[in-house]
Amino acid sequence: MxxxxxxxxxxxxxxxxxxxxxxxxxxxxxxxxxxxxxxxxxxxxxxxxxxxxxxxxxxxxxxxxxVQPSEKDLRNLFQMRILLEGFAAKTAATYLPEQDLETLANCIKVGREGTPEEIMEANELFHQIIVNSSGNSHMIETIDRMKSIIYLFRKTVVLYKRPQLIDEHEEIYKAISQQDTEQAKELMEKHLQADLDFCLHILNVSRN
Structure with a gap:
């Protein structure tokens, strides 16, 4: 090969x-x-x-x-991601360089117009920029260790075209650009919970 x-x-x-x-x-x-x-x-x-x-x-x-992650494993891992990325979104809304804001905006554009592979990459970059904005190496490493599970969710939401996925990214971007810390945190938490609910539904359907 x-x-x-x-x-x-x-x-x-x-x-x-x-x-x-x-x-x-x-x-x-x-x-x-x-x-x-x-x-x-x-x-x-x-x-x-x-x-x-x-x-x-x-x-x-x-x-x-x-290891085959159980539904409980997935929920537990995603609960951690919701906590960490919600905090990261709040940090990003405190201050994010203009260049990073422009990249987030471009990720949204690609999310609406790109191929599935491009959308996957843009989705990953969108979340990565926000997580990295925390400046917390322990948080960043924790998210990195969850990379495979996160990839499974990301692939599912993109390939099965989860409704409102990119609209939610745009709402998060607007809250961050307007430095609305609490709104950014809340929107990120709701966004990831919606990802989890959608993916668990798709995975349960595919297993039955």
Whole structure:
């Protein structure tokens, strides 16, 4: 199998294994074997090992076995994200550089006009800018460790076209640009709760 050089081999291996876990191709409880994954994906052992290390840090692999997050796990993880990103939105509304505000506005534009892949990237960047505005390295690292689960939600809301998704981004952007801290916090919390509710509905339908 040939792979693009646009991203590192370890990043490509990470994305491929992550997607196979999240879409159910590699089921919960499956023992992870480096040699087997290397043969199946066409990557060498080193990028596979690095990818598995990252997936372990993110909690998708525990004791060399794949974890299948339960609905309770997803709710708990998202509850943490709601708390952290709500706070981050409040911080962003206190002060966000003009360049970052312009990037948020562009993310909204891409969200309305882009391809699904572009919308996914814009969605990620929108939230990343707001989280990074906190300046809190512990918060940023915590969100980063949830990256795989967040990716699952982001992919679901984009591919299944969750209603009002980009409208909510625009409302959050306006609150931040107007330095309305409480409104920004409240809107972010409601936005993420709506993401969670929509995704759990889609995931439950797909499993039944």
């Amino acid at each position: 040939l792979h693009s050089n646009s991203r590192t081999a370890s990043q490509q291996a990470y994305e491929e294994i992550r997607d196979r876990i999240l879409n159910g191709e590699i089921t919960g409880g499956t023992k992870v074997v480096e040699e087997k994954l290397a043969t199946e994906t066409g990557f060498s052992r080193t990028p596979i090992r690095e990818a598995l290390r990252q997936l372990t840090n993110e909690g998708l692999i525990v004791n060399k076995k794949v």
